[in-house]
Amino acid sequence: MSSADDGGTPADRSASGPGGSGSDGSGSGGSGSDGGTRPGAALAAGAGGLVLAALLLVSVNLRAPLTALAPVVDDVATGLGMTSAGVGLLTSIPVLSFALCTPAAAALVGRWGPERALVLALVAVLGGTLLRSGGSVTTALAGTAVLGVGITLGNVAVPVIITRDFRRRAAGVTGAYTATMNAGSTVTTLFTAPLAAAFGWQWALAGWGVLAVAALVAWVPAGRTLAARHAGAPPSGTTPQAADATVQRGLAVLLMVAFAGQTSGYYAMSTWLPSILADRIGFDAAAAGGAAAPFQLAAVAGAFLVPLGLRGRLSERTVATVLCTFWMSLPVLLLVAPQAWWVGVCLAGAAQGGVFTVIFTLIARRSPSVAAARRTSAVVQTGGYACGALAPTLLGALHEATGSWTASLGVIVGLVVAMAAALWVAAGDRGR
Known part of the structure; x- marks a missing residue:
């Protein structure tokens, strides 16, 4: 810690x-x-x-x-x-x-x-x-x-x-x-x-x-x-020294990239997961909606697991890496092993609640002042939510253009990779 x-x-x-x-x-x-x-x-x-x-x-x-x-x-x-x-x-x-x-x-x-x-x-x-x-x-x-x-x-x-x-x-x-x-x-x-x-x-x-x-x-x-x-x-x-201000700006950019990946993946999956399950698994509308519910419910568990992991002396980088791996399981399993969808839904659901917690914990811990935390949070949320607002529409358009969810799921994989890379750096010593 x-x-x-x-x-x-x-x-x-x-x-x-x-x-x-x-x-x-x-x-x-x-x-x-x-x-x-x-x-x-x-x-x-x-x-x-x-x-x-x-x-x-x-x-x-x-x-x-x-x-x-x-x-x-x-x-x-x-x-x-x-x-x-x-x-x-x-x-x-x-x-x-x-x-x-x-x-x-x-x-x-x-x-x-x-x-x-x-x-x-x-x-x-x-x-x-x-x-x-x-x-x-x-x-x-x-x-x-x-x-x-x-x-x-x-x-x-x-x-x-x-x-x-x-x-x-x-x-x-x-x-x-x-x-x-x-x-x-x-x-x-x-x-x-x-x-x-x-x-x-x-x-x-x-x-x-x-x-x-x-x-x-x-x-x-x-x-x-x-x-x-x-x-x-x-x-x-x-007044922060120039070097401190540079570090804080770097942290803000890294966490903005991570939050953009998080919010884009979350809103895209929240919007399209029932449709993806219906198309790739053959669920009817009611069953697909019920199957997607754990993606939201598991976030509660993920949010509580993060402080438990940090209290157990796991590093912030370790916790972030595990969560990003969990997040990745959903689009990957839907691409290569759709019948195991339930594993990915539960793991990614926990991860999306956990990653949110990690990002804002890093802002609180790494910011040298309350004003710096406020400014960093504003940068992170502005960029992150802008991407999150666009993601469902863009992925829906990609699905309509290709007639398949494969490309859209590939985009989500890319978003999670970008999120993982940004968190890896932000949660390490260079992110301080």
Whole structure:
């Protein structure tokens, strides 16, 4: 493991006051820039537990409202009279928002602080969830856009808080964050259709706004606790040396390449895996959808396995290499041994949750300051989600042009190879 997990680097330790209780945060009470402060000090056990619980409730809202749409997308299209292109826009707007709005979200988090940014994110998620169910094409598109912006803000703010306040437990907290997002997605995927059958699709989708309400109730006092903890703390970071800035830029580029491979593979497989299984195995639509479900569910296990591996003194590079090998198993098995699809689905599902955790753990551990972590996270997410938004369309077009999934699966193999190479370098000494 990195030294940050064993008490932090010398710079981190010097950033803390006597007894390790100095500031590692914004130095502005969450109301201004996170500046150049260095992460390192730990929250008190009781306060840390409450903040972490609230943070995980926030995390539930960063994917669940989006995945709720898929089970009732046909009902939405029928009810609103939308074309296939319009329905496709509903599903692609959020990922495009992740790519396009991340720089602005990062600037807002730096200016307002992550505590207030998360409150705004949850308000946007709640408002977007309700607006999406307004009953017209205009409100559906506008609500989805508001949802995307709110989730983008949360995507940026949560890793900043993990870096600043949970850095010595970054792997475990990031794993819990990732697992909670996937668990929330699983819940809305499973229960939205039954709710729609009972109450209609509008109430079924709007009803998940209760998740945002619960998160707001928990986060507002937790955010005040963090803001009070960091209020008046003088910035302890210094302007980075040119060599340090170069290393950080290199880390950002490497992790952006890795995240681009991760998100492209994830969104491509999430979109096309049922169709691939239907074509190559002969499953009917219902069976193919059920067979693809473990790809999402296994991500919860993968997110928790990463901190266990790092706690067991496996290196970050070793963990990343194992996960990339697991990821590779799905496209390779679908190409050469389709009947073993279930092995690849389970292994790649665990890997996609684990790789997400590794990438954001590396950002938290390797960034010399909270501001550096925020900027690095913004670069990684902007480039990664831009590729993820394009991947399903491009691979679908390639399938249509060739009449086979072979070329599309070959592209996914290439994406995983690029991801593995970038993580190999980023997780090694040169990536520090």
